[in-house]
Amino acid sequence: MMLPITAYGHPVLKKKGEEIDKNYPELDKLIEDMFETMYESNGVGLAAPQINRSIRLFIVDASPFAEEYPEAQDFKKVFINAQLVREEGDEWEFEEGCLSVPGINEYVSRKPVIYLSYYDENFEFHEEEKFDGIKARIIQHEYDHTDGILFVDRLPAFKKLLLKRKLSDISVGKHGAKYKMIYPKKRVKK
Template sequence: MTLPIVAYGAPILRQVAQDISPDYPQLEKLIEDMWETMYASNGVGLAAPQINRAIRLFVVDSAQIFANQDDDEDGGYADAPGVKKVFINAHIKQLDGEEWAYNEGCLSIPKIREDVKRPEEVVLEYVDENFQPHTETFVGLTARIIQHEYDHIEGKLFIDYLKPLRRKMLQGKLNDISKGKIRMDYKMMYAK
């Protein structure tokens, strides 16, 4: 089932999410719905707070970025061909490498894209959908998407990385999003 995406301005997007246990109600269905919602919204990642759940869960599919490119056209990203994974109870252990800028967007902040600098590598400790523990290092676009989704479970948004003047310039658009004065081709839930 496709779920509505929570729009900028909703308090849940600013909450630090909670770890969950293997007996979380209908977890398998929730993960399935998150994949469906992410793909229906043309996203490459989706965090549980974006579907109104304050839990430490996000899904990432960076493989779709590389899927439509020729074999010799990986864009120079070290993470080609990407990953498709579920991350539960994730915690960043280390950030490494040079910070690099990339034009990011967010399903919860539609029609706004900005350059954001992030480290090129992230070491993440998490459990998968079967609650098997992992500690993995991710690089390139995959690392960026993971950091973006991880921010959601920490109550942060990509616009928090912008300089104050740039944020001030975007405030009118942000207000319009929070008031529901924007229409998207995917379902959205606006702050009341």
């Protein structure tokens, strides 16, 4: 089932997600719906906060990058309760976008190598697994969501200032996304 995506400005996107256990209600169905939502929205990753769930769960499928980055071929994974153990290397810039921030793509600097501990969809534990290159990039972006961080939060202050109007428009539904979104609650003027 296609799930609506939370838009920039929604409070769930700023919250740190809670850990879950293998008894989380309908976890298999949620993961299946997240993959369907990600594919229908043309994404390469999706975190639970983006579908209005404040939990530490995200999925990735780097296959769309396979032509330029062969290591991305068939890289499809589920990450539950992930913890970033460490990062290595010199930061590199890459243009990122986000389903919660449609129509905005900006260059973000991140480390090229990460080590992550996490549970997979079968609740098997993976300790300090190494990821690099484009795989690390996608994971870092989605991991940030589970910590309440958006890629635009990583931009220099001046760049964020230049994007302020576009971000405000996204939060009220003025954007070109072709998928259903959930917008922040309207503020009551006093």
